[in-house]
Structures are given as structure tokens and as C-alpha cells.
Amino acid sequence: MEDIENYTYVIVGGGIAGVTCAEHLYILHPEAKTVVITATSLIKAVTNVLPLTKTLDAFDVEERPAEELENNCPNVTVVRDTVVRLHAEKQHVYTSAGRVFSYEKLCICSGASPKLVENSPHVVCIRDTESAQQFQSRIKDAKRILIVGNGGIATEMVYEVTGIQIIWAIKDKYTTANFVDAGAAEFLRPELDKEKTESITPVKRRKYIVDKIEGGRTVPGGALGPDWHTGLELKGCHQRKVFIETEVELKTILEPAAVKQYGKTVTKLNSEEEDWPVYVELTNGTVYGCDFIVSAIGVTPNVSVFLPGNKLTVGDDGGLLVDDKMRTLEKDVFAAGDVCTPNWQLAPHWFQMRLWTQARQMGSYAAKCMWSSLAQEEVYMDFCFELFSHATKFFGNKVILLGLFNGQGLDRKYEVLLRYTKGLEYIKCVMVDGRMQGAVLIGETDMEETFENLILNQMDLSEYGEDLLNPDVDIEDYFD
Ligand code: FAD
Numbered sequence: 001m002e003d004i005e006n007y008t009y010v011i012v013g014g015g016i017a018g019v020t021c022a023e024h025l026y027i028l029h030p031e032a033k034t035v036v037i038t039a040t041s042l043i044k045a046v047t048n049v050l051p052l053t054k055t056l057d058a059f060d061v062e063e064r065p066a067e068e069l070e071n072n073c074p075n076v077t078v079v080r081d082t083v084v085r086l087h088a089e090k091q092h093v094y095t096s097a098g099r100v101f102s103y104e105k106l107c108i109c110s111g112a113s114p115k116l117v118e119n120s121p122h123v124v125c126i127r128d129t130e131s132a133q134q135f136q137s138r139i140k141d142a143k144r145i146l147i148v149g150n151g152g153i154a155t156e157m158v159y160e161v162t163g164i165q166i167i168w169a170i171k172d173k174y175t176t177a178n179f180v181d182a183g184a185a186e187f188l189r190p191e192l193d194k195e196k197t198e199s200i201t202p203v204k205r206r207k208y209i210v211d212k213i214e215g216g217r218t219v220p221g222g223a224l225g226p227d228w229h230t231g232l233e234l235k236g237c238h239q240r241k242v243f244i245e246t247e248v249e250l251k252t253i254l255e256p257a258a259v260k261q262y263g264k265t266v267t268k269l270n271s272e273e274e275d276w277p278v279y280v281e282l283t284n285g286t287v288y289g290c291d292f293i294v295s296a297i298g299v300t301p302n303v304s305v306f307l308p309g310n311k312l313t314v315g316d317d318g319g320l321l322v323d324d325k326m327r328t329l330e331k332d333v334f335a336a337g338d339v340c341t342p343n344w345q346l347a348p349h350w351f352q353m354r355l356w357t358q359a360r361q362m363g364s365y366a367a368k369c370m371w372s373s374l375a376q377e378e379v380y381m382d383f384c385f386e387l388f389s390h391a392t393k394f395f396g397n398k399v400i401l402l403g404l405f406n407g408q409g410l411d412r413k414y415e416v417l418l419r420y421t422k423g424l425e426y427i428k429c430v431m432v433d434g435r436m437q438g439a440v441l442i443g444e445t446d447m448e449e450t451f452e453n454l455i456l457n458q459m460d461l462s463e464y465g466e467d468l469l470n471p472d473v474d475i476e477d478y479f480d
Helices: 016-028 068-073 128-138 151-162 181-190 256-261 356-376 448-457 462-469 477-478
Strands: 004-006 009-012 035-037 042-051 059-064 076-080 085-087 092-095 100-102 105-108 110-115 142-146 163-168 241-245 251-255 280-281 289-290 292-295 297-301 320-322 331-333 340-342 389-394 397-403 417-420 423-434 435-442
Touching: 009 016, 016 076, 016 320, 016 356, 035 068, 042 068, 042 297, 059 142, 059 356, 068 076, 068 389, 085 251, 105 356, 128 448, 142 151, 142 251, 142 289, 151 163, 151 389, 181 417, 181 423, 181 435, 251 256, 280 292, 320 331, 320 356, 340 417, 356 389, 397 448
Parallel strands: 004 100, 009 035, 009 105, 035 076, 105 331, 142 163, 142 292, 163 241, 320 340
Antiparallel strands: 042 059, 085 092, 092 100, 110 297, 251 280, 280 289, 389 397, 397 435, 417 423, 423 435
């Protein structure tokens, strides 16, 4: 006979999505019993929320001991355990410690794991506190690394790592292509070769360090976020220099003996090129030696333990498909954050990117949906899903992305308005028929609120033409 622990709400995952979901369930339904089952001892908390616009908040993310969530939300219990199976028909989840939890409503917030270019001891990826620490210890004695990938993590890493040669291999024509266009990449380019200076600003974030690396763990910790590098010494033992290889992918990883055996010609980046622990052949035929390879090519949602025996469906990107109420196909099973893929009719200016902001928004909205389905209350789609918005920093510059900021889905049928002051600001508006569809704002532009309004209300701006970005015209006065 199974010993079953009964809860109204069961949440799997102590990342941003899971924690936000638990916090909001506490507000909505404080008398209901909620459990968060999470594989690691630390959970993620959102702090210092600063609203920037109607759809965009800036915030910090801190790792906190689980007890803090329990103290703040007395109806919430945090269980440190790994879910190994879901039996949706019985409404049970099973853990590796042999515990069985029954739920009325379940929210899967198990996040995503980095894809590896190849499973090799020469390849590292950054995902959680543990992998970041391993990276730090390997980089201390390194002279050269090769980074594969062109997203936010690769970009941050190229900027943060210092005292080392970096070969940055990207499959696109220009750097950071998921986030910015070629012009913005050019604006950021001069920062690449700078040796990073020591930061003198105090770090506000409270950091918890995992003092012991848990052996044999197969379930990842929560994904790190914007300032994953803070407090880590990411310094090699050489001089910083960045080499970019565009429109390439990693073809094969070669041990030194294989390079000799196959007579490969190794590209030299300096006159006294040495022997390297590992070599990489790129799809353009170039072979480079390096100390190790960093894989930053995206993530795969952590769905495998939930699928067997259940009628959950996954999208092309491997995420659990959810409808506009964050429901999966299984009754009373919801999903939020990196693990899920929206399968509703998306608003014209919103799309999914696996980011902090969206994990938080989905966690909060999932809580509303779970509670309302129990209370039989009507709930409407949250306003934040009307407009894609994201605030981040690239190479030390404030970056705000709004709507279809890279012309996503517009099939190149759009015009671009640009204001560009080297080293100061880069403002790009994506326009269709005189209406703004998206924007990239780099630097302290202060335009985010105005542009958010213009994208949301689809005002015809044809009569302003290029004056829209004329620095002598104070457009906030017109449109705010
Ligand atoms: P996660 O934070 O991954 O949390 C998943 C949780 O589920 C974890 O607690 C994990 O332990 C638990 N779990 C998984 N499987 C199980 C199981 N079977 N049983 C129990 N528990 C389980 N986003 C940004 O917006 N800006 C950035 O600058 C940025 N930088 C990043 C830098 C790095 C290095 C990384 C890795 C990610 C970055 N991201 C960034 C992405 C961001 O971190 C994620 O989008 C976000 O953390 C997703 O939150 P989540 O709650 O869905 O998943």
C-alpha cells in the first residue's frame, strides 16, 4: 500500500517559474496546501523588481535556501527530491526517494538543460551554480577556449571571460544574432577586444554558494541567469583576444593523436603556436587547438520523466505544449517556464524565448489558471503576453528588446529606422506600413515606454517619417 501525501497544488521545480507559481498560489489560495518538489537545495527568488514599462520589469534573481519560501508563504512546503514519474490518471507524482504525492492541480516547471555539441570531457556548458564553478576552475590555467553558440549565454561569456584567447564560432553571419541585428552587433563590436577592468561597483545580490558538489546528480539545478558570472573569477592566464569565425558549426572534436594521424593542418593564431589538449574542426575546414570547448547552443526542455504513460504532447522544440490557460493535454496538469511551449494563438507582437522574464510571467499566470480552474472563476490571458519585451545587458550596455525587434515573422517585408551614435546609443525601429512592430534600444535611451505604446496601439506614424528618431524632436511629448 502506497503512503500517499496529499496536496491541493504540486509544483515540480524550484526555478523562477516554480517559485513564482508557488508565491502566487499563496496569494490566491492561502488556505490550500502547496508543495514544491525540487532537485536542488536552493531555490530561485525574484527581488528588486523595477517596473520599466507596462509589460517589462527589471529584477534581480537570487538563489535562496528553500526555508525562505516556506517562511514567506506558510502554506508552501518545499521538498528536496527528484520527480521520476507522473501517473496523470491517478494524479500522482513519484520521487526518487520513493515518496508519492497526490495533487488536485500539478504544475511542471522543470526547466531546460543545455544541449551539448558533443558529449566529451573536453566540452563544458554553463547551466547552474555547479557547472559555473567547474568552468571557473578549468579556466584558471587555460590560454585559449573555443565557444560554440550565438545566444545570450555565449555573448555574455565572450564579454566576461578575460586574460584568455577566445575563438567564437557562430553559425550566423554576425554575433548575438538571436537578440540583435547586424548593425547592433557592429555597435557592440569594439567592446569585444577590451580587457575587462575590475568592477568597483558593489554587488547588491546576496549569493549563496553550493558548498558541496553533489555526486552522481543527473537532474540539473535551476538555470543561472543574467549575472551568473558575478562573484566568479573568469580569468585565464594569458592576454584576452577574441577571434570570430562566422557561418560555421563544429564538425568534429579531435584528440592530439588524431590530428597527427589524419595530417590535419592546424590554424595558428600566434607565431609560437603550441600543442593543445584538444582540437576542433569547424565546418569550413579550419582546425583550431584550444584548452577546452564551451557549448552554448541552446537548451532542451526537461520533459523525459513526465512523458511515459501519459498523453502529454511536445512541440518541435521539445517543450510540453500548453494552451492559453497553461494546461497540457492531461487533465489538471499545467506547465510553465522553460519546460513548456505555448500552443495558443500568439498575439502578433509576442513570441516565446526561454528567458527569466517569461519564466516569471508564465509561473504567475499558471498560478492564476490553476486556482481559477479549481475555484471555477474566469481568468483572462495576462497582458504581458501581448508584447515580447526583454531587458538585459550585452557587453556592459543596457539592451531593451520590444515586439518583433528583429523582424521575426515579417519575411523581410519591413523598413528599419535607425539612430546610431557610436559608443553611446543604438535605436532601431522595425516598421511596416508606417506602424511600429518592434524595437531594439541599446544604451540609456529612455524610449522604452513610448515605443511599447506605439507597438501596442499600432498608431500610423507615416507622417513623422524619419523624424520619429530625430534627436531634436521629443517624441515622448507626442506619444506618451
Ligand atoms: P529553471 O530555472 O531551470 O528551474 C528548473 C527547476 O526544476 C530547477 O530547480 C531544477 O532543479 C528542477 N527540476 C528539474 N527536473 C526536476 C525533477 N525531475 N524533479 C524535481 N526537480 C526538477 N535569461 C534571461 O532572461 N536573461 C539572461 O541573461 C539569462 N542568462 C542565462 C545565463 C545562463 C548561464 C543560463 C543557463 C540561463 C540564462 N537565462 C537567462 C535563462 C534563464 O535562466 C531561464 O530561462 C530561466 O531560469 C527558466 O526558469 P525555469 O523556472 O523555467 O527553469
